[in-house]
Amino acid sequence: MDRLVYFDNAATTKIYADVLKEMLPYFSVLYSNPSGIYEFSDKTKAAAKASKERIAGLINASPEEIYFTSGGTESDNWALKSIAFMKRNRGRHIITSKVEHPAVLNTCRYLSEQGFKVSYLDVDKYGMIDLNQLVETIRRDTIMISIMYANNEVGTIQPIEKIGKIAKLNDIVFHTDAVQAFGQIPIDVKKMNIDLLSASAHKLHGPKGCGCLYVNKEISLAPMIHGGSQQNKMRAGTLNIPGIVGMGKAAQIAGKNMENNIKKEKMMRDYIISEIRKQIPECSLNGHESQRLPGNVNFSFKNVEGEALVILLDTMGICASSASACSAGLKTPSHVLTAMGKKNEEAYESLRITLSSETTRDEIMYLLPRLKSAVESIRKMSS
Numbered sequence: 001m002d003r004l005v006y007f008d009n010a011a012t013t014k015i016y017a018d019v020l021k022e023m024l025p026y027f028s029v030l031y032s033n034p035s036g037i038y039e040f041s042d043k044t045k046a047a048a049k050a051s052k053e054r055i056a057g058l059i060n061a062s063p064e065e066i067y068f069t070s071g072g073t074e075s076d077n078w079a080l081k082s083i084a085f086m087k088r089n090r091g092r093h094i095i096t097s098k099v100e101h102p103a104v105l106n107t108c109r110y111l112s113e114q115g116f117k118v119s120y121l122d123v124d125k126y127g128m129i130d131l132n133q134l135v136e137t138i139r140r141d142t143i144m145i146s147i148m149y150a151n152n153e154v155g156t157i158q159p160i161e162k163i164g165k166i167a168k169l170n171d172i173v174f175h176t177d178a179v180q181a182f183g184q185i186p187i188d189v190k191k192m193n194i195d196l197l198s199a200s201a202h203k204l205h206g207p208k209g210c211g212c213l214y215v216n217k218e219i220s221l222a223p224m225i226h227g228g229s230q231q232n233k234m235r236a237g238t239l240n241i242p243g244i245v246g247m248g249k250a251a252q253i254a255g256k257n258m259e260n261n262i263k264k265e266k267m268m269r270d271y272i273i274s275e276i277r278k279q280i281p282e283c284s285l286n287g288h289e290s291q292r293l294p295g296n297v298n299f300s301f302k303n304v305e306g307e308a309l310v311i312l313l314d315t316m317g318i319c320a321s322s323a324s325a326c327s328a329g330l331k332t333p334s335h336v337l338t339a340m341g342k343k344n345e346e347a348y349e350s351l352r353i354t355l356s357s358e359t360t361r362d363e364i365m366y367l368l369p370r371l372k373s374a375v376e377s378i379r380k381m382s383s
Helices: 017-023 039-059 072-086 102-113 131-137 160-169 241-279 306-315 335-339 361-382
Strands: 066-069 093-097 117-121 142-146 173-177 196-200 211-215 283-285 296-301 350-354
Touching: 017 241, 039 066, 039 211, 039 241, 066 072, 066 241, 072 102, 072 142, 072 173, 072 196, 072 211, 093 102, 102 117, 117 131, 131 160, 142 160, 160 173, 241 283, 241 296, 241 361, 296 306, 306 350, 306 361
Parallel strands: 093 117, 093 142, 142 173, 173 196
Antiparallel strands: 066 211, 196 211, 283 296, 296 350
């Protein structure tokens, strides 16, 4: 393997050099616990506050509406469980979709075991929910709608603003898992009537192990973790200051470069899609043609098992995936693709290629002929 070419940015991203540089002092120089009352702790308190401001600015929120977590999974769990148990006297019905991340789906399954009723919205062949079905599914006892902003496998972007409007008109709490969208495309929580939003640092060139939950200040939320008085007693535990600093810096960079990054990634994405369609017969694009994340490419190749394709590409120094990282290793077909109407065998034939702002044209030109060769090799072996 002469080189490594990384096309799995939906799973995680390489930390930016400027992000790492800003984090480093908080490991060994500015290492104080921000809960301390001495002057040494003032700098770590100030760093956490500055990061809140940077993150809030990226989604048009207020800094006091940002709560730091360990990542998207914790944020999703906190949002769903807290609203469910706090509002159970009003109602026990939750609406989500069939293509959500496991952090939402498995939390909903847990809530079902606790006596809550969960409705799972269908999606069309592009992975898009039907707004009419959403409206028809709302009941008098519906307390929450949780729909992801953009899908982690096929990249389809949901009509979030319209969903938010429907939720607000019906006085229902609206949560969105925005882990894939945060820092990638514009988000305005006020304009979109989003009450709760989950985000994770490592999807936008920040560190792993740090995320946040946006909580509209008009929403009452119960603590997920009980303990000390950190974060207004809402999320106990000593703050992960290096991670928080890194997430704040990554958010700042994302906001500054978003317009250019979107333009660049869309251009590369559309070129890859066009070339795959030209060069490789019997393939189909998964997800919406245009309403998709700038850096997401997901194809199914007939008679090509996705996991075998990923393994063969790996021998050529190319990192890609056949499903989301949280589903890797499972022997079941993608729940996203089957919900979109794919047969089980078709769902096993997918390959996800995800780009970042650091992806180069040279890397794409390295990928394309090797992808074609790998598909042809597997088809020959299976024929």
